[in-house]
Amino acid sequence: MENVARTLAPDLVRIRYDLAEDWSGDLAIFFRVLLSDDASSRERLHEAATRVREQLERHVDFQELGVFPYHNFRGAAEQAVLRDAAWE
Numbered sequence: 001m002e003n004v005a006r007t008l009a010p011d012l013v014r015i016r017y018d019l020a021e022d023w024s025g026d027l028a029i030f031f032r033v034l035l036s037d038d039a040s041s042r043e044r045l046h047e048a049a050t051r052v053r054e055q056l057e058r059h060v061d062f063q064e065l066g067v068f069p070y071h072n073f074r075g076a077a078e079q080a081v082l083r084d085a086a087w088e
């Protein structure tokens with residue numbers, strides 16, 4: 001994850017993740033992606049999210065791990081208000 005974070009800085013603030021079962025009972029990896037406020041703006045969110053997903057796919061072999069990836073995105077300002085410990 002460190003390589004992905006360095007590649008996408010300053011748009012990407014950090015990535016956290018958990019391994020758990022998804023809605024169907026299959027093993028999955030749930031990413032919590034914290035973006036800069038600029039990258040999470042309406043104009044840039046799609047592009048920034050696509051870049052994050054692409055970089056993760058380049059660095060993590062989800063198929064070999066036997067997990068399906070789920071991506072959740074949040075901006076830094078939103079996290080500052082919500083103060084969700086799981087995203088820290």
